[in-house]
Amino acid sequence: MTKIVGKDLPNMPWQEPKGNEKLPVWRYDANPIIERFATKNSNSIFNSAVVPFGDGFAGVFRCDSKSISMDIFAGFSKDGINWDINDEPVTFEGAHPEVAKRDYRYDPRVCFIEDRYYVTWCNGYHGYPTIGVGYTFDFKTFTQLENAFLPFNRNGVLFPRKINGNYYMLSRPSDNGHTPFGDIFISESADMVYWGKHRHVMGKGEEWWQNVKIGGGAAPIETSEGWLLFYHGVTETCNGYVYSIGGAILDIEQPSVVKYRCSTFLLTPEEWYEERGFVPNVTFPCATIHDSKSGRIAIYYGAADTYVGMAFTEVNEVVAYIKENSVVTETDTEPGIR
Numbered sequence: 001m002t003k004i005v006g007k008d009l010p011n012m013p014w015q016e017p018k019g020n021e022k023l024p025v026w027r028y029d030a031n032p033i034i035e036r037f038a039t040k041n042s043n044s045i046f047n048s049a050v051v052p053f054g055d056g057f058a059g060v061f062r063c064d065s066k067s068i069s070m071d072i073f074a075g076f077s078k079d080g081i082n083w084d085i086n087d088e089p090v091t092f093e094g095a096h097p098e099v100a101k102r103d104y105r106y107d108p109r110v111c112f113i114e115d116r117y118y119v120t121w122c123n124g125y126h127g128y129p130t131i132g133v134g135y136t137f138d139f140k141t142f143t144q145l146e147n148a149f150l151p152f153n154r155n156g157v158l159f160p161r162k163i164n165g166n167y168y169m170l171s172r173p174s175d176n177g178h179t180p181f182g183d184i185f186i187s188e189s190a191d192m193v194y195w196g197k198h199r200h201v202m203g204k205g206e207e208w209w210q211n212v213k214i215g216g217g218a219a220p221i222e223t224s225e226g227w228l229l230f231y232h233g234v235t236e237t238c239n240g241y242v243y244s245i246g247g248a249i250l251d252i253e254q255p256s257v258v259k260y261r262c263s264t265f266l267l268t269p270e271e272w273y274e275e276r277g278f279v280p281n282v283t284f285p286c287a288t289i290h291d292s293k294s295g296r297i298a299i300y301y302g303a304a305d306t307y308v309g310m311a312f313t314e315v316n317e318v319v320a321y322i323k324e325n326s327v328v329t330e331t332d333t334e335p336g337i338r
């Protein structure tokens, strides 16, 4: 039996499977949970991250405006399903003026570590994407730190605790456009400012759904089998990219080592809100909420760059499925020392 290491969360959102699923991940039947015009200026709300907060939930949401400027907004929820998202974007304090000035902000992730909620996002710096880092205690006041990496980089995903004394972050070095390549790398930091010991985690797969590029998704979940990572895998068709959700398990002590990696997707665009929208055929995981007692996991994902959807799984079932269908290549297992 695989167990989640962490807190119990009896009030997390949950819906039982119908029983006819062929995969271990199933959608919430009232998706999308957040519609595109949910804030005053939004044209789409997607690729967003949520965490347990107080006796409910809080999050940071990507809301693209009606002029398609990209920014991040705080939001709150009692049940994890019905969200109240601020009309004004997050304002950060404390950053060096050169870092505070930014062209755009998108695809936030939120991760509780020790005593605060860290936020990472894709930060436009002099027109180039890189990883912005900040933190909050209350989702009202936010402090910004230095950008983690040089451009170009996207999909900065923190681990929820220090490993061997350091913070760890996944990221995906990229280019300034729609990036026709991309592997997941990992970096360490003692202070959340200086990042180093960069190691390769895994690259695109042989399988069609992840044969162009991959990127980190939700903050990894600590389990008795290793770090459970939901990530996105991308393929290319004559109508553009298709983004699916994949699963992998990383070594607890040495998370650059991939123990298992599922050869099939866990979820791929097939509902109207995933296939139809600003960018069709996108399912893009950015967060999970989970309960260690029951092993229940809710996955929050952006759908068609327009909506937020939610899907469910159970830790023992999904880990067993990933192990049964695992294809790990030699480059995936190398601890990054070449």
Ligand code: BMA
Residues within 6 Å of the ligand: 047, 106, 107, 178, 243, 279, 282, 284, 302, 305
């Ligand atoms: C990526 C990012 C994501 C987006 C995806 C699909 O490059 O820009 O924010 O969801 O493309 O358009």
